[in-house]
Amino acid sequence: xxxxxxxxxxxxxxxxxxxxxxxxxxxxxxxxxxxxxxxxxxxxxxxxxxxxxxxxxxxxxxxxxxxxxxxxxxxxxxxxxxxxxxxxxxxxxxxxxxxxxxxxxxxxxxxxxxxxxxxxxxxxxxxxxxxxxxxxxxxxxxxxxxxxxxxxxxxxxxxxxxxxxxxxxxxxxxxxxxxxxxxxxxxxxxxxxxxxxxxxxxxxxxxxxxxxxxxxxxxxxxxxxxxxxxxxxxxxxxxxxxxxxxxxxxxxxxxxxxxxxxxxxxxxxxxxxxxxxxxxxxxxxxxxxxxxxxxxxxxxxxxxxxxxxxxxxxxxxxxxxxxxxxxxxxxxxxxxxxxxxxxxxxxxxxxxxxxxxxxxxxxxxxxxxxxxxxxxxxxxxxxxxxxxxxxxxxxxxxxxxxxxxxxxxxxxxxxxxxxxxxxxxxxxxxxxxxxxxxxxxxxxxxxxxxxxxxxx
Numbered sequence: 442x443x444x445x446x447x448x449x450x451x452x453x454x455x456x457x458x459x460x461x462x463x464x465x466x467x468x469x470x471x472x473x474x475x476x477x478x479x480x481x482x483x484x485x486x487x488x489x490x491x492x493x494x495x496x497x498x499x500x501x502x503x504x505x506x507x508x509x510x511x512x513x514x515x516x517x518x519x520x521x522x523x524x525x526x527x528x529x530x531x532x533x534x535x536x537x538x539x540x541x542x543x544x545x546x547x548x549x550x551x552x553x554x555x556x557x558x559x560x561x562x563x564x565x566x567x568x569x570x571x572x573x574x575x576x577x578x579x580x581x582x583x584x585x586x587x588x589x590x591x592x593x594x595x596x597x598x599x600x601x602x603x604x605x606x607x608x609x610x611x612x613x614x615x616x617x618x619x620x621x622x623x624x625x626x627x628x629x630x631x632x633x634x635x636x637x638x639x640x641x642x643x644x645x646x647x648x649x650x651x652x653x654x655x656x657x658x659x660x661x662x663x664x665x666x667x668x669x670x671x672x673x674x675x676x677x678x679x680x681x682x683x684x685x686x687x688x689x690x691x692x693x694x695x696x697x698x699x700x701x702x703x704x705x706x707x708x709x710x711x712x713x714x715x716x717x718x719x720x721x722x723x724x725x726x727x728x729x730x731x732x733x734x735x736x737x738x739x740x741x742x743x744x745x746x747x748x749x750x751x752x753x754x755x756x757x758x759x760x761x762x763x764x765x766x767x768x769x770x771x772x773x774x775x776x777x778x779x780x781x782x783x784x785x786x787x788x789x790x791x792x793x794x795x796x797x798x799x800x801x802x803x804x805x806x807x808x809x810x811x812x813x814x815x816x817x818x819x820x821x822x823x824x825x826x827x828x829x830x831x832x833x834x835x836x837x838x839x840x841x842x843x844x845x846x847x848x849x850x851x852x853x854x855x856x857x858x859x860x861x862x863x864x865x866x867x868x869x870x871x872x873x874x875x876x877x878x879x880x881x882x883x884x885x886x887x888x889x890x891x892x893x894x895x896x897x
Contacts, residue, residue, distance in 0.1 A: 442468040442633050443489065443602060447503035450484055450493060450657075452824060458484045460657045461503070468601070471624070471634040471647050476654035477680045477856045478828025479813075482637035483529075485654070486604045489635065491520040507602065522551065525595035529607035529827055529854055530779060531587035540577045540590055547598050565597045568626050581710075583736030585616025592623050602633045607827070607854045609640045611778060613734045613882050614686075617643050639856050640883075642686045645669065653679060680858040687884045691730060694893040698724030700845075700876055703756040705745045707738070716741055721895070726873040730887040731880045733897035739880040740778055742897065743847045746878065747773045759844075774843040778850045778880075780834040784822040789814055792822050793836045800840075808836045811866055813859070827854050835863060839870055846870065846877045852886045864889040 443466040450459040459481045466472055474482045487493040494501055495517045505512050507523045515523075528534055537543040544565070548558045566572060574582070574590055582590065588608060595603045609617050621643045628634060628647060638644060651668045653661040673683050700723040707716040716738040723729060731739050745753040748766030757764050777783050786792045793809065794800045809815040812832045817825065822833050835851055848867070852860045860883070867877060867890060881887055887894065 442466055442470075442508065443635070444506040445485075445489075445503070446506075448485075448488060448505065449502040450481075450488060450499050452497065452499050455820070455824070458499075458657050459488070462657075462659060464652070464659075466633060466635065468633055469628070469631045470649045471628055471644075472636065473641065473644055473648045473651045474635070474637045474654055475639065475641060475651060475681055475856075476660070478639075478832075478854065478859050479826045480654040481657040482654050483606050483826055484657075486526070486606045486635065486637050489602075490524045490526045490604050491515070491517050492526075518551075521547070521598075521600075523600055524602045524604060525598045525600040527588070527591045527595055527603065527605040527608050529610050531584070531591045532779070534591045534594070535579055535587075538579055540579055540582070541575045543579060543590065544575075544594050544597055547594065561597050561599065565593055568596065568630070569593050569623055583616075583734075585612050585619070585735040588612060588616065589619055589623065592620065592627075596627060596630075596632075601631070602635070603627065604635045604637075606637045607639065608636065609638065609643065610853045611735075611850045611882060616735055621647070639682055639854060641682055642684055645684050653681075677857050680856045682857050682860075682885060687888065689732070689884045689894065690888050691891045691894045694721070694729065694895050695724075696720075696722050698722040698727070698876075699760050700725065701758040702746070703758065704754065705742070705757070706754040707741055707745055707750060707752065709738070709741075714738075716745070718742065718745075723876050725876055726871060727892040728867070728871065728877040728879065728890055730891035730894040731878060731897065732882070732887070732894050737897045739897055740849050743775065743849055743878060743880055747775060747845070747847060769845065772844040773847060774838045774841045774845070775847040776831075776834045776838050776849060776851050778853065780830045781823075783834055783837075784830060787821050788819050789822055789825075789833055790818040792833055793840055795837065797840055805836075805840055808839055808866070812836050812862060828856070828859065831855065832859065832863070835866075839866055844875055846875060848877070848879045848881075850881055850883075851879065852881065852883045855883075857885075860886050861889060 445462055445464040448459055448462040449457050451457045474485055484493060491512055493499040512520050535543055536546050545558050571593060574586060608620055624647055648665055651663040652659050702718055702721050705718040733739055744750045745755055748769035784792060786795055793805050809818055814832055822830060851863060
């Protein structure tokens, strides 16, 4: 079905991202690619779907054959008729505002009749009961709903092969359950699934083989039976997350401290829901996790606390003094959920140093070393993997001396090693002069770092 022989890949003049990768994936198999962030998992995915060469400008040696066709001889639209993709960030998937039009977009572009499009839509709805997502504004969907839509679109495309890059990123447990059920259905339909993932617990019932990727090479190959024998300690030593779902053990917030939120009120556009937070206090020197299901407004809450939501009504005090939106912006630093929106310069070093007065180069270099970014200090941030970009954004915040630090899903798409590394570095940043807020669905991470959690 998918035959990869001696695949090597590099971007520009940089060193090889992939080195002599060889894989033989049979029809109907579910394959898991896992390993540290930046190891090359996404590059394998984007080599199979053709995006690495035709979109990212990579150079490739070796061969990839899908259904006995060498994809180097195919145009991108021809590859898309063999392989469909589900990306880590579902926003990169969409071309339409309306959900139904998005589902039918690919079918229309390949010239199917209206009858055939309606037939495929009906078949998809019989498999995935997601009628509630039809004829909706895509921009008003939660992150989980967007990812569900992407998976549904990959099925309706009719391809036999589906590649998925970190499909559980930023999703709550309920949406992960839905996605798992969808993957089970796809496998039962005989689809070949190739999944790059760090949060592996939900895949253990589905996968047939596991490939551990390290420094652009296949370090190890495991059957599911052998992989299931590994202890949590062994998995962590390999840089992998636990194969069993982690329970959140952090205590709920104690309503005390000198950062007082008397009121936050924010009305969402086009819906009746409001974000409301009243009479809650936070203590300097503590780390607070903010948890809740997708779509409740956790990211919006961070923006309201920072002061960058102009429409919010808020009354917030620090040491008895009311802080305006401008006051809060001046003392805040944020790592956004989509870090592509906050990378501005042409090198990692300059990005991390941006906006810091009298920057101590040795301190910045130390942070980069601790986040395994030092060797990349001269690289353009946008040339990095998703996990590496995330770490650059985290480094830039850790290097600033802000009173209020905000992190929105900082371990999205992050392996165990880097997740724990980030946990240690943020903990080192704790002081009686700071409060740290973290929005996350990563319960392993919150257990390692948070003093208290706030449930929305």
